[in-house]
Amino acid sequence: MSLNRNGAWIAGIALLVGGAGGYWVAGTRMSVAPEMSTAPSMNSPAERKALYWYDPMYPQQKFDKPGKSPFMDMQLVPQYASGSDDRATISVDSAVMQNLGMRVATVSRSVFQTSLDVSAIVAFNERDVAVTQARTPGFVERVYALAPGDVLKANAPLADILVPEWAAAQTEFLALKRIGDKGLLDAARQRLRLAGMPSALIAQVERGGKVQPYLTLTSPIGGVLQELNVRLGMSVAAGETLARVNGLSSVWLATAVPEAQAASIAVGQAVVARLPAFPGTSFRGKVSAILPETNADSRTVRVRVELPNPDLRLRPGLTAHVTLNQRSADSVLSVPSEAVIRTGRRSLVMLAEDAGRYRPVEVQTGQESAGKTEIIEGLEEGQKVVTSGQFLLDSEASLKGIVAGDGMGKMEGQP
Incomplete structure (x- = not known):
């Protein structure tokens, strides 16, 4: 009776020792063993053909014959072909x-509904630029109280230019008007146009009957005055750039998209922008251009986003958080x-x-x-x-x- 009891105790110990070969997780032994086929092979390892030999500590390196591992002090292990479907599996x-x-x-x-969040900087819309040039030589008689950076409305006056050549041409035009010769009058009117006189000023001279040798430079569009190259008393030459105005009706967002996500960006893609300067407000725009050059240091692609700015709140230099959304077609x-x-x-x-x-x-x-x-x-x-x-x-x-x-x-x- 005692012998039986001892035998049972020894058998229990043997079972415990045999179970120690696996992993224990939450009281359950995990037996993870590689299976070389969906079903157990009927052949012994000696009868099976080895595909290659490998070092278990460096399994990515294969050897075509058995021997000692060049990496560790151990023998190479054979990898056998499977018995049925040539697939090596792990059984759990x-x-x-x-x-x-x-x-x-x-x-x-x-x-897929792709969504990419990037940072951006508000910049001027470089397509919305107006440049004012002198059409004819003259002298600056007055400069209005403006400086670069001022926000202007459309047709805001910039400077008054005296054009001596216009005085003689307008005098001749008024004399022909008094004569009443329509052919000569039309020729004189064309001469005023070719001299660089705006149509509105020609109509004012014809209507008022007085010589108007002054030209008032105005801003063609509303926006930010970028350049003002006129000073009181200076002379100007024909074709000289006197002022440059950048519109604010729309602005650009300059963003940098990682090259790994650049393929998901497309022109016309919808964009939502949020600015720390206007918390709780979202601005919606679209991708207007994907620039061809990639930044070699940051590995990013420059993407240009255009945002409407009807109330002129968005000013260049502000930071923004941009979300680009795109839905895959298939x-x-x-x-x-x-x-x-x-x-x-x-x-x-x-x-x-x-x-x-x-x-x-x-x-x-x-x-x-x-x-x-x-x-x-x-x-x-x-x-x-x-x-x-x-x-x-x-x-x-x-x-x-x-x-x-x-x-x-x-x-x-x-x-």
């Missing part, structure tokens, strides 16, 4: 899956972003198969949005991928020399 018990909190998600199709394959393992050289997912088996699959990823990553290549709709605990499976696969294939089971290096 369902109870262990629950204890580890492993979750899976289905590869599905969805329409549905694309996607998985939760947390399912993607990025190694730096490639991207992997752990594909969940039947009977608790998993295998690494290399994928080509695209854009990311709302916690999802586009899958360009490597998976098919309806397959399942691991979204929690995949790093444990990937580590086990690396230690066992399991090489990532594609979603159809083709291993790396196979045609």
Whole structure:
């Protein structure tokens, strides 16, 4: 009786020692072992053909014959061909899956709504520029109280210019008007135009009958006075730039988009901008241009956004937070972003198969949005991928020399 009791005690110890070969998680042993086929092979390891040999501490390096590892003081381990479908898998018990909190998600199709947040600086709209030049030589008789940086309304006076040549031409025009010869009068009127006299001033001379040798320079548009190159008493030459005005009816936002997201930006794309200067207010605009040059230091692409500015509140130099939204035209394959393992050289997912088996699959990823990553290549709709605990499976696969294939089971290096 005592012997039986001791035998039972020894058997219990043997069971405990035998169970120590696995991982213990929350009181449950995790047995993660590489499976070289969906079903156990009927051949012994000696009868199976080795595909290659590897060092478990450096599994990415393959060797065509057995021997000692050049990396560690240990023998190389053979990797055998599978018995049925040439796929190396890892098997995990369902109870262990629950204890580890492993979750899976289905590869599905969805329409991507991309959203990118970047910083921006408000700048002048360089397309909304007006330049005032002298049409004829003259002298500055008056300069209005203005300076660069002043905000002007349209037709605001800038300076008065005395044009001596106009006095003689206008006198001749008025004399021909008194004679009443229509042909000569039309010729004289054309001469005034060619002398650079505005049509409004010619009509004023014809209507009032008085010589008007002064030209008042005005701002063609409303905006910010950028340049004012006139001073009292100075002479001006024909074609000389006297003033430059930049409009404020619309402004540009200068943004820098990372080159990895530049492909998702398109001209005409809707934009929402928020400025710290106007909390709680959103400004809506659109992408007007994607500049061709990429910044070599920051690896960013310059994107120009145009915003309406009807009340002239937006001034160059203000900072803004810009959200660029774009909806993809077609549905694309996607998985939760947390399912993607990025190694730096490639991207992997752990594909969940039947009977608790998993295998690494290399994928080509695209854009990311709302916690999802586009899958360009490597998976098919309806397959399942691991979204929690995949790093444990990937580590086990690396230690066992399991090489990532594609979603159809083709291993790396196979045609």
